[in-house]
Amino acid sequence: MTVTVTLEPAGRCRWDEPVRIVVRGLAPGQPVTLRASLRDEKGALFRAHARYCADAAGLLDLERAPALGGSFTGLEPMGLFWALEPEKPLRRLVKRDVQTPFAVELEVLDGHEPEAQLLLGRAVHERDFLAPGVRREPVRAGRVRGTLFLPPEPAPFPGIVDISAAGGGLLEYRASLLAGKGFGVMALAYYNYEDLPKSLRHVHLEYFEEAVNYLLNHPQVKGPGVGLLGISKGGELCLSMASFLKGITAAVIINGSVVNVWGTLHYKDEILPPVGFNQNRIKMTKDGFADIVEVLNSPLEGADQKSFIPVERAECPFLFLVGQDDHNWKSEFYANEASKRLQAHGKAKPQVICYPGTGHYIEPPYFPLCPASLHTLVGTPVIWGGEPRAHARAQTDAWQQLQTFFHKHLGGEKGTILAKL
Numbered sequence: 001m002t003v004t005v006t007l008e009p010a011g012r013c014r015w016d017e018p019v020r021i022v023v024r025g026l027a028p029g030q031p032v033t034l035r036a037s038l039r040d041e042k043g044a045l046f047r048a049h050a051r052y053c054a055d056a057a058g059l060l061d062l063e064r065a066p067a068l069g070g071s072f073t074g075l076e077p078m079g080l081f082w083a084l085e086p087e088k089p090l091r092r093l094v095k096r097d098v099q100t101p102f103a104v105e106l107e108v109l110d111g112h113e114p115e116a117q118l119l120l121g122r123a124v125h126e127r128d129f130l131a132p133g134v135r136r137e138p139v140r141a142g143r144v145r146g147t148l149f150l151p152p153e154p155a156p157f158p159g160i161v162d163i164s165a166a167g168g169g170l171l172e173y174r175a176s177l178l179a180g181k182g183f184g185v186m187a188l189a190y191y192n193y194e195d196l197p198k199s200l201r202h203v204h205l206e207y208f209e210e211a212v213n214y215l216l217n218h219p220q221v222k223g224p225g226v227g228l229l230g231i232s233k234g235g236e237l238c239l240s241m242a243s244f245l246k247g248i249t250a251a252v253i254i255n256g257s258v259v260n261v262w263g264t265l266h267y268k269d270e271i272l273p274p275v276g277f278n279q280n281r282i283k284m285t286k287d288g289f290a291d292i293v294e295v296l297n298s299p300l301e302g303a304d305q306k307s308f309i310p311v312e313r314a315e316c317p318f319l320f321l322v323g324q325d326d327h328n329w330k331s332e333f334y335a336n337e338a339s340k341r342l343q344a345h346g347k348a349k350p351q352v353i354c355y356p357g358t359g360h361y362i363e364p365p366y367f368p369l370c371p372a373s374l375h376t377l378v379g380t381p382v383i384w385g386g387e388p389r390a391h392a393r394a395q396t397d398a399w400q401q402l403q404t405f406f407h408k409h410l411g412g413e414k415g416t417i418l419a420k421l
């Protein structure tokens with residue numbers, strides 16, 4: 001009997017959607033190995049594999065059959081995606097062009113032995129980043145540089161500014177996926193992109209103010225305010241935006257810091273100096289990677305207190321999503337200190353969700369954990385923390401949590417349209 005690999009739903013789906021993998025035509029109880037392969041846009045290969053046994057009817061359904069070993073074990077229907085590992089170390093899976101899908105090759109190999117196994121069947125599964133009808137609009141307005149993603153009509157939609165980690169350039173994949181949930185999402189570049197500043201040494205919030213106003217004035221975006229979504233340095237910038245700027249209705253901070261890091265922050269006549277750091281607190285792992293989690297000074301002591309972002313000035317609700325094993329910096333400490341500061345000034349207690357075993361890059365679901373890669377500010381590979389399975393679980397939950405939070409505070413439940421006030 002021919003071995004077939006089928007995916008449900010059939011055909012192309014969004015990267016953040018689960019898919020059911022079913023293999024038919026095997027012998028009863030046949031041992032097989034499933035292997036997933038993906039090449040990113042720079043040709044870097046990512047692979048995962050797992051060993052299974054067919055059931056008495058010769059069927060293998062990954063929603064019912066536990067993996068017996070390989071890149072992961074246990075009942076993990078999406079393990080072949082979140083357990084992908086780069087052939088060359090230090091590569092993080094990022095999607096640079098959201099207008100094309102990632103093609104994932106799924107192979108069924110006979111037996112459990114690692115050496116060359118007989119190929120029994122295969123399928124190529126496309127996972128894309130733009131839901132049908134989602135529109136992609138490059139933004140070159142005044143100084144603002146980014147890309148706006150708009151859901152299919154009817155407008156208007158709640159607006160969200162999405163700000164990535166330090167690294168420069170412009171990564172659009174989170175914004176493009178989130179636009180598929182009914183939001184108008186602008187991925188905002190903020191340095192080392194086109195004619196933007198080349199470094200983070202001086203950050204002027206007026207640029208971000210212009211970006212917020214651009215989005216608020218967009219004819220397809222509904223007010224009265226916008227949401228902010230930021231990860232890492234992007235999360236820190238969202239906290240500063242919410243503290244100093246108007247027009248912010250909700251903010252989701254993914255592993256951000258509540259202290260100004262690396263460069264001087266400017267807004268009108270105010271300045272926040274960068275928090276101090278001590279390179280002697282960099283530890284080296286047995287693999288030779290840097291662990292920088294202790295490098296930054298505490299913003300609760302001495303002169304470093306001037307670097308604490310005045311979150312008490314913010315008028316919006318916050319959701320902090322925290323990887324408890326974040327090794328970039330102390331995300332849980334920052335979230336808790338932000339919460340204390342807000343409550344000490346009579347503001348609402350923010351929602352803080354902490355994920356055990358979870359590292360720095362909490363991405364949309366099914367992105368594989370990146371254990372270590374180049375830190376552009378540190379200039380050497382660092383560990384980001386996290387354990388693959390726990391990190392994968394956290395990504396799936398965090399993605400739902402941030403959507404729920406934005407729908408609650410920005411409106412925009414699919415189909416509910418509120419006119420601009």
Ligand SMILES: CCCCCCCCCCCC(=O)SCCNC(=O)CCNC(=O)[C@H](O)C(C)(C)COP(=O)(O)OP(=O)(O)OC[C@H]1O[C@@H](n2cnc3c(N)ncnc32)[C@H](O)[C@@H]1OP(=O)(O)O
Pocket residue numbers: 090091092093094165166167168169171231232233234261262277279292295296328329373374375376377378
């Ligand atoms: C001590 C004081 C402490 C002070 C304490 C500092 C802590 C504060 C940190 C601030 C808070 C944060 O944001 S922490 C998060 C910091 N994040 C980062 O540093 C992100 C690192 N950057 C990246 O991963 C990349 O920029 C991407 C993947 C985002 C996009 O790459 P790109 O912009 O297109 O760059 P590209 O020209 O392709 O490649 C340039 C180099 O980037 C890296 N790179 C490129 N692609 C990838 C990739 N997929 N995975 C991994 N790395 C990649 C490679 O090394 C590559 O060099 P080659 O191999 O091609 O030669």
